[in-house]
Amino acid sequence: MKPSYRLRQVANALNLSTALGLLLAVTAARGPRGVRRGPDGLLVAGGYRPPFPVASVFTVGNVVLLRGDASRLADGSRLMRHEARHATQYAWCLGLPMIPLYGVCAAASMLLCGDWASFNPFERRAGLADGGYERRPLRPFLRRLGGGAPEPPGPA
Structure with missing residues (x-):
């Protein structure tokens, strides 16, 4: 395993986010097996x-x-790579604080464009297309307010 993945694994163990993920797996999924x-x-x-x-x-x-x-x-799928990027985001966000940050x-x-992902920096950095998301534009009234300003840069 690459050192960066080992670091991510250790960071997410220490910040308790992996423990929460395992708790969800055991209680809300099919259990430890x-x-x-x-x-x-x-x-x-x-x-x-749930x-x-x-x-x-x-x-x-x-x-x-x-x-x-x-x-x-x-x-090796694109979706697995997308989810792996989210695991790295947990390490960078020091674990559990990522959950409310992601929610905000x-x-x-959703307010800006009508979906949860297009303007969510966590999803954009994980790769919208890899996660199966389609990039949507700003809502029309917001585009008019911005005077036709281009959308913010970032991964599509």
Whole structure:
């Protein structure tokens, strides 16, 4: 494993975000038997059942949780790379503070363009297309207020 992935793994263990991800995997997914090793120090847990969050795949610490069978998320897929970037974001955000920060950014994106991802910097930095998101423009009245100013730069 690359040193950067090992550092991410240790940081997310120390900041307790991976512990929360495992707790969710055990209580809200298929239990400890449903957790498998993924690439680069990640863990993958299938069978997540609660309605929140609405995403079909999401990451908490170094744990990638998904609805349905964990084997459907291929280790080298674009979606897995997207989720791995979120694991790195947990390390940079010092763990659990990422959850409310992500929520605020998702709500702001919803207000700006009508979806949770397009103007959410966490999703943009993880790669919108890799996560299966389509980049949407600002709402029309906001484009008019901005005088036709271009959209902010950043990963699409």
